[in-house]
Amino acid sequence: MIFTIFKKELTDTLRDRRTIIAMIVVPILVFPIILGLSTSVSKYFDDKQKEEVLKVALISEDTDNQFTQRLSAIPDSLGPKELIFRQDTIGLKKEISEDSLQLAIVIPADFDQQQKENQQSTIQVFHKGVNLGNKDRVEGYVSIIENTLLEDRFERLSLDKQLIDPINEQYVDISSKKEVIGKVAGGFLPYLFIIFGFIGCMYPAIDLFTGEKERKTLETLLTTPVPRWKILVGKMLVISLSGIAAAVFALVGMFAGLRLFNLVDIPGINEIIDGILTPSFIVGLLILLIPLTIFFAGIMIPATIYAKSFKEAQSVLTPVNFIIFLPAIIGMLPNIELDYTTAFIPIVNIVLATKEMVAGTIDFVLLGISYLVMVIFAALSILFSYKRFGRESNIVS
Amino acid sequence: MIQVQYIRKEFELTKKQQKENNTSEKVAVAVNDISFECKPGRIFSLLGPNGAGKTTTLRMLAGILQPTSGSIQINEIDIQKNPNEAKKDIGFLTGSTGLYERLTANEIISYFAKLYGVSDQDFKQRKEHLYELLGMHDFQDKRIGRLSTGMKQKVSIARTMIHDPKVVIFDEPTSGLDVITAENIIKLISDCKEQGKTVIFSSHIMSEVDLLCDDLAIIHKGNIVHSSTMEEYRNAMTTSSLTAEFIKIINENN
Numbered sequence: 153m154i155f156t157i158f159k160k161e162l163t164d165t166l167r168d169r170r171t172i173i174a175m176i177v178v179p180i181l182v183f184p185i186i187l188g189l190s191t192s193v194s195k196y197f198d199d200k201q202k203e204e205v206l207k208v209a210l211i212s213e214d215t216d217n218q219f220t221q222r223l224s225a226i227p228d229s230l231g232p233k234e235l236i237f238r239q240d241t242i243g244l245k246k247e248i249s250e251d252s253l254q255l256a257i258v259i260p261a262d263f264d265q266q267q268k269e270n271q272q273s274t275i276q277v278f279h280k281g282v283n284l285g286n287k288d289r290v291e292g293y294v295s296i297i298e299n300t301l302l303e304d305r306f307e308r309l310s311l312d313k314q315l316i317d318p319i320n321e322q323y324v325d326i327s328s329k330k331e332v333i334g335k336v337a338g339g340f341l342p343y344l345f346i347i348f349g350f351i352g353c354m355y356p357a358i359d360l361f362t363g364e365k366e367r368k369t370l371e372t373l374l375t376t377p378v379p380r381w382k383i384l385v386g387k388m389l390v391i392s393l394s395g396i397a398a399a400v401f402a403l404v405g406m407f408a409g410l411r412l413f414n415l416v417d418i419p420g421i422n423e424i425i426d427g428i429l430t431p432s433f434i435v436g437l438l439i440l441l442i443p444l445t446i447f448f449a450g451i452m453i454p455a456t457i458y459a460k461s462f463k464e465a466q467s468v469l470t471p472v473n474f475i476i477f478l479p480a481i482i483g484m485l486p487n488i489e490l491d492y493t494t495a496f497i498p499i500v501n502i503v504l505a506t507k508e509m510v511a512g513t514i515d516f517v518l519l520g521i522s523y524l525v526m527v528i529f530a531a532l533s534i535l536f537s538y539k540r541f542g543r544e545s546n547i548v549s
Numbered sequence: 550m551i552q553v554q555y556i557r558k559e560f561e562l563t564k565k566q567q568k569e570n571n572t573s574e575k576v577a578v579a580v581n582d583i584s585f586e587c588k589p590g591r592i593f594s595l596l597g598p599n600g601a602g603k604t605t606t607l608r609m610l611a612g613i614l615q616p617t618s619g620s621i622q623i624n625e626i627d628i629q630k631n632p633n634e635a636k637k638d639i640g641f642l643t644g645s646t647g648l649y650e651r652l653t654a655n656e657i658i659s660y661f662a663k664l665y666g667v668s669d670q671d672f673k674q675r676k677e678h679l680y681e682l683l684g685m686h687d688f689q690d691k692r693i694g695r696l697s698t699g700m701k702q703k704v705s706i707a708r709t710m711i712h713d714p715k716v717v718i719f720d721e722p723t724s725g726l727d728v729i730t731a732e733n734i735i736k737l738i739s740d741c742k743e744q745g746k747t748v749i750f751s752s753h754i755m756s757e758v759d760l761l762c763d764d765l766a767i768i769h770k771g772n773i774v775h776s777s778t779m780e781e782y783r784n785a786m787t788t789s790s791l792t793a794e795f796i797k798i799i800n801e802n803n
Contacts, residue, residue: 153663371613377664
């Protein structure tokens with residue numbers, strides 16, 4: 153009987169455009185679109201910045217100083233520039249603020265003499281702070297010039313460069329690339345599942361409970377000789393399955409965006425993805441998602457049974473949404489790990505366990521505790537839903 | 550056969566409802582210890598103004614609501630003690646019944662047949678009979694959302710009758726329907742009687758009652774204020790019409 157209800161509710165759900173959009177279309181497209189857009193937008197601005205010819209005014213009484221010479225020698229591959237020589241700073245600020253000039257560098261007249269005497273020269277750089285890239289560009293130029301001047305000084309003074317670098321530190325990272333990704337970016341993956349798992353559950357939950365009330369079909373269903381718990385379980389399975397489907401489609405979308413369409417240009421990313429998305433990881437994740445989505449369904453059903461309209465159900469579930477996302481965000485924070493405390497906190501434990509699974513450092517005892525805790529919470533949420541579904545004031549208007 | 554003995558239904562009032570109803574009572578009595586009996590092959594009509602307790606009574610008979618006290622026997626099965634067994638014998642149709650808009654007529658009929666545990670053979674026979682009777686063949690594969698009100702009502706009828714219930718409960722079945730669509734329901738009710746089924750229907754349309762009813766009870770403010778056969782009701786009339794007599798009885802019990 154549960155299967156009959158499940159089959160009918162699934163058919164009904166799969167014919168609902170809103171559910172299809174929330175369960176399949178959005179999760180599968182969101183990552184390729186976000187990744188594609190953010191990559192192409194940032195690439196466009198990077199390219200634009202690199203190609204932009206900076207007009208740099210050099211103000212000095214000595215137009216042939218070493219700073220100017222070395223600046224002119226910096227190749228255009230590090231950013232094209234046009235040098236303009238000025239005698240004074242009159243009108244500079246106005247020109248920079250109007251963008252007819254991007255930078256102005258005031259070089260002391262005795263720059264060469266100061267350098268010869270191994271003194272420190274002060275240069276003044278005028279720039280427009282809102283154009284962040286321009287300041288970065290000039291800092292790059294100055295750093296190159298400073299290095300060459302430093303090398304000249306060491307040579308002149310017959311000194312070894314090690315003199316100003318007494319420690320040569322060598323870091324040997326024993327964690328694998330996979331572990332690093334797991335700890336740093338691994339929190340994102342479960343966060344994704346929680347968002348899409350929740351949204352995937354939400355529309356079917358509203359449709360299968362509030363929708364039945366609104367369309368006046370629930371009363372008829374309750375006159376059938378089917379125990380209420382079977383009706384509840386049949387519906388709950390569809391809600392839970394929709395949540396799992398949404399999370400899986402989000403994973404597929406992310407995989408397609410990164411692996412198939414190469415939307416992100418990070419060296420070695422494909423090997424890392426292949427290393428993370430192993431069949432055992434996917435199976436493990438699906439097993440974790442089952443109690444999680446049942447728990448979601450269990451906490452949504454009482455709200456959707458209580459609500460009298462689709463709109464009311466949505467407004468009741470929105471705060472629940474935030475309550476759910478909070479532990480997901482906590483799990484994303486660095487330095488919070490799965491231990492004998494966090495394993496007992498529902499949702500947080502699933503987020504952290506997934507993170508550990510991505511990194512390949514999962515402790516199976518902690519995983520077992522996390523799973524058991526989530527199963528208990530899922531069972532409690534089912535019980536709570538059953539009690540609410542049994543309340544006459546909730547099921548008839 | 551439906552046997553109703555001293556059923557009472559109380560609803561808890563929320564503080565908001567107490568304020569709205571201007572009462573300090575924590576419960577509202579919707580149905581107040583009523584008893585009646587509906588016999589097979591006869592049509593029992595439950596009459597009453599809006600808010601009298603008709604729908605609450607019928608929902609208790611259908612097993613949707615639990616009575617606060619009293620007992621209901623459906624074909625000698627206690628619906629409170631054995632709800633799923635009793636429900637197998639009940640068909641329930643209301644004027645406001647909704648259908649699953651995204652499913653086809655065939656899918657709905659088949660779904661309800663499965664919920665009632667109808668065997669495949671019985672399902673095929675009954676479906677064919679009902680589709681023929683109601684002229685449903687042309688739209689059986691169309692989704693409910695694309696059907697007219699009349700077509701939807703026919704699907705509702707087929708859905709109600711697919712398990713061949715021995716007891717049929719109609720709650721204001723013709724409310725909101727045009728005369729042609731309402732005629733399908735009137736015919737269904739009289740067919741049920743001919744087939745020896747126990748029929749109870751609630752209404753406040755006296756022409757329907759006059760046409761169909763064998764026994765009647767008038768319910769007002771949760772109490773039964775009149776109970777008799779239709780013949781006795783007609784014979785005892787002191788006013789010019791059935792409606793006027795109904796209003797007189799209600800006014801006498803205000």
